[in-house]
Amino acid sequence: MPRSLFFKIFLWFGAVMLTVIVGTFVVGELTRPEPLRPPRESMNQVLKGYAETAAETYERDGQTALVEYIDRIHNQSDLHIFLFNSQAQSLSNHRMPPGAPVLAQRVLENPRAEFVPEGMPPLLAQPIVTSRGERYVLVAEMLVRRRSGLGHFFAGITHLLGVGLVGALFCYWLARYLTSPVAKLSAATRELAHGNLSVRVAPAIGRRRDELASLGADFDLMAEQIEALINSQRRLLGDISHELRSPLARLNVALELAVQRAGPDAASALERIQREAENLNDMIGQLLALTRLESGTEGLRKSELDLKQLIQEIVDDADFEAHSRNRSVRLETIDGCTVNGTEPLLRRAIENVVRNAVQYTAEGTEVEVRLRLDSCGALNTVGKGELRAAKSGRPRRDTPSVQSLDRCAVISVRDHGCGVPESSLPKIFHPFYRVDEARDREAGGVGLGLAIAERAVRLHQGTVTAANASGGGLVVTIILPSAT
Numbered sequence: 001m002p003r004s005l006f007f008k009i010f011l012w013f014g015a016v017m018l019t020v021i022v023g024t025f026v027v028g029e030l031t032r033p034e035p036l037r038p039p040r041e042s043m044n045q046v047l048k049g050y051a052e053t054a055a056e057t058y059e060r061d062g063q064t065a066l067v068e069y070i071d072r073i074h075n076q077s078d079l080h081i082f083l084f085n086s087q088a089q090s091l092s093n094h095r096m097p098p099g100a101p102v103l104a105q106r107v108l109e110n111p112r113a114e115f116v117p118e119g120m121p122p123l124l125a126q127p128i129v130t131s132r133g134e135r136y137v138l139v140a141e142m143l144v145r146r147r148s149g150l151g152h153f154f155a156g157i158t159h160l161l162g163v164g165l166v167g168a169l170f171c172y173w174l175a176r177y178l179t180s181p182v183a184k185l186s187a188a189t190r191e192l193a194h195g196n197l198s199v200r201v202a203p204a205i206g207r208r209r210d211e212l213a214s215l216g217a218d219f220d221l222m223a224e225q226i227e228a229l230i231n232s233q234r235r236l237l238g239d240i241s242h243e244l245r246s247p248l249a250r251l252n253v254a255l256e257l258a259v260q261r262a263g264p265d266a267a268s269a270l271e272r273i274q275r276e277a278e279n280l281n282d283m284i285g286q287l288l289a290l291t292r293l294e295s296g297t298e299g300l301r302k303s304e305l306d307l308k309q310l311i312q313e314i315v316d317d318a319d320f321e322a323h324s325r326n327r328s329v330r331l332e333t334i335d336g337c338t339v340n341g342t343e344p345l346l347r348r349a350i351e352n353v354v355r356n357a358v359q360y361t362a363e364g365t366e367v368e369v370r371l372r373l374d375s376c377g378a379l380n381t382v383g384k385g386e387l388r389a390a391k392s393g394r395p396r397r398d399t400p401s402v403q404s405l406d407r408c409a410v411i412s413v414r415d416h417g418c419g420v421p422e423s424s425l426p427k428i429f430h431p432f433y434r435v436d437e438a439r440d441r442e443a444g445g446v447g448l449g450l451a452i453a454e455r456a457v458r459l460h461q462g463t464v465t466a467a468n469a470s471g472g473g474l475v476v477t478i479i480l481p482s483a484t
Contacts, residue, residue: 010175017167043140044113047081047126051138054083055130058091067092080141084108086134097141099123104137111135181205181212185219197227244284251277283448304483305343307409308336311350311371318354318367327358328366335373337409338483341460346480349456352449353413353464353476361415361473368414373482376408411478419468428466429454450476 050073058066066083070092073081083091084104090096099116103125107114111127124140184204191199200223201216255277259270312331319329339346357367420428420435427433432447450464457464462480469475 009178010171013171013174014168017171018164021163021167043115043124043142044126047113047124047138047140048128050079050081050140051083051126051128051136052130054081054138055128055134055136058083058136059130059132059134063091067094070094078143080143082139082141084137084139086136088137096139097121097123100139100141104139107137108135178212181208181216185212185216188219188223192223192226197223197230199223244280248277248281248284252281302340302342304338305341305346306336307339307346307411307480308334308371310343310347311369311411314347314351314354315369318351318358321355322358322367325358326363327361329354329358329369330366331369331371334371337371337373337407339409339460339480340483341480345456345459349453349464350411350413350478352453353478356449357413357415357417357474357476360417362417365416367416368412370410370412372410374408374410376406376481407482409480409482411480412475413478414469414473414475416473419472419474420466422468425466425468429464453478 054066054069057069070081070083073079080094080097082094082096082100082104084101085091086108088101088105088108090101100123103114103116103123107125107127113127114125116123116125121142124142126138126140128136128138130136181201185201188199188201188204200220202213202220205213205216255270255274258266259274262270311334315329315331322329354367354369361367424433424435428435429450430447431451433451434447454464457478457480460480462478464476464478466474466476
């Protein structure tokens with residue numbers, strides 16, 4: 001299935017999710033509140049405890065112990081504390097915020113806890129009187145750990161990318177969940193169009209219970225009915241062909257008796273009857289051959305065949321017959337190669353293509369036959385030389401592509417007739433299809449030769465295609481996997 005539906009769903013869901021994420025991020029940044037400050041009462045109690053411990057440490061153990069205590073408090077909390085004596089002098093050598101000495105002096109003059117929120121970071125002051133009667137002031141700098149503007153921006157982008165990645169994975173899963181049944185249904189449709197009537201889509205869809213599952217069930221029902229119809233048609237063709245053989249044989253016997261007993265006046269009419277009986281017999285033989293190929297009952301005991309020798313024999317026989325119609329068949333290039341296959345089937349397939357070219361090439365012209373051995377990878381280029389024929393159809397899905405092999409035998413047969421309309425190129429390998437009813441009746445064809453050739457080639461894991469030649473006429477190309 002073309003991936004456009006998958007990408008459309010994925011991109012639309014992704015765009016909506018990205019818009020929501022970015023919008024939420026922007027709105028969050030614009031409405032971000034100021035950092036919450038701790039309650040005043042709780043901080044006063046904490047600072048009072050710190051002040052008592054700091055003052056006792058200083059009076060008992062001296063300045064060095066006080067510095068160690070202050071450092072420990074800083075490492076354990078988001079506070080910088082400074083102890084001032086009654087003369088508003090700092091008792092440690094730590095760097096102080098600019099307003100700390102002024103705040104300490106103010107608290108010493110008016111002994112009560114004060115909070116200065118204007119600065120950044122804010123300051124708190126707590127007076128304390130020790131058991132010795134000494135007055136101290138503890139000033140605390142409340143550190144608010146905030147990222148810089150650039151750091152905060154990158155943190156937001158990182159968060160946005162993380163959420164976006166999770167959203168992208170979700171959108172991918174959702175798009176795949178929605179389009180996977182469509183892709184499987186599309187693949188099954190191609191299989192059915194290429195002749196695999198046994199394809200079913202319900203096992204691939206699984207236990208879904210939605211509209212796509214219902215569509216898959218409807219497809220399977222349609223495929224079953226088509227398979228039954230086609231199989232019934234094939235059986236009918238086979239049965240009719242077999243049943244017609246007996247009356248046709250009796251007709252031939254009666255015709256021989258009539259020829260022996262009739263006079264000269266009836267000779268021309270009897271000859272015409274005999275000719276039509278032979279055409280009918282040939283048609284029945286082709287119908288039986290097509291039925292066996294379609295049903296898979298044709299023997300496929302493969303062996304290595306010299307394709308060069310086989311084509312040489314076919315060309316010689318076809319050229320001999322073509323001369324009686326003021327036409328000829330010429331083998332232009334031929335490379336030696338062998339293939340694994342069934343000789344009668346391949347002979348019939350190539351013979352049908354060559355004889356079809358002899359029928360429709362113009363009088364006084366020749367049919368050109370080529371056999372070359374080429375790399376299968378090089379055959380992947382569509383639209384060059386004989387391989388323009390790929391426009392008329394694709395390899396059958398029920399057989400391996402010849403392009404998966406290393407070397408391929410390429411047989412091209414070109415006539416110099418009026419060609420085939422582009423719209424009819426994919427159809428000329430269908431049974432009983434005629435481009436021009438009047439022309440085909442005049443030529444004696446019934447539309448089975450190319451159909452038999454296509455099915456025989458397909459049974460050998462090959463492809464047969466047709467294209468109009470640039471200088472006029474039709475080019476039929478057969479590609480077979482080579483054994484050499």
